[in-house]
Amino acid sequence: MAKTIVRDLGDRELLDELANRRKVLFELRFKLATGSLETTSKLREEKQQIARILTELREREIAAAEAAADLEGFWARLARDNVVWTNPFTKTLNESDAPFYKWFEDGELNASANCLDKHMGTPVENKTAIIFEADGGEVTKITYAELLSAVSRMANGLKSLGIKKGDRVVIYMSMGIEGVTAMQACARIGATHSVVFGGFS
Secondary structure, X not given: OOOOOOOOHHHHXXXXXXXXXXXXXXXXXHHHHXXXXXXXXXXXXXXXXXXXXXXXXXXXXXXXXXXXXXXXXXXXXHHHHHOOEEEOOOOOEEOOOOOOOEEOOOOEEOHHHHHOHHHOOOHHHHOEEEEEEOOOOOEEEEEHHXXXXXXXXXXXXXXXXXXXXXXEEEEEEOXXXXXXXXXXXXXXXXXXXXXXXXXXX
């Protein structure tokens, strides 16, 4: 079971998008041929999107072939390339208690650091991390750098209250940027957190 490769719905979604964009491209070419297309910018945009989809599909095929040839090696490479480990793993997959498989069981990481810290000093730092739209339509945006600052402040606040690694925290907040900040802060200091959604109370 652990070594079964299942292609997700992403491929089908991409293929559906490809079919739709090819249909649009055909319609645009027809309009161009009949002289009813005022500008070719939309035509160029559809061609670019189709090229993007085809590239992504090819990349997925290459990844699937790599995983089929060496499943553990494939996931180990991705884990080392994309995850920041505080204690790197030495064993990729433990199948000794199947079907209760364990991946990277001797590795340690900080989820908050992987969400935020790893982007500092990169172009992602100033990109939008969260876009929150309130019930009234007000939109709030926060960048990765701003979110890291807010999370660090809340984590320090929790520590000042005596919260430490291994403690349990219940978060009862609205699901906005502040709620995400609280969850990240708990993960940052190693406190187990449970989220109680207040929308139905």
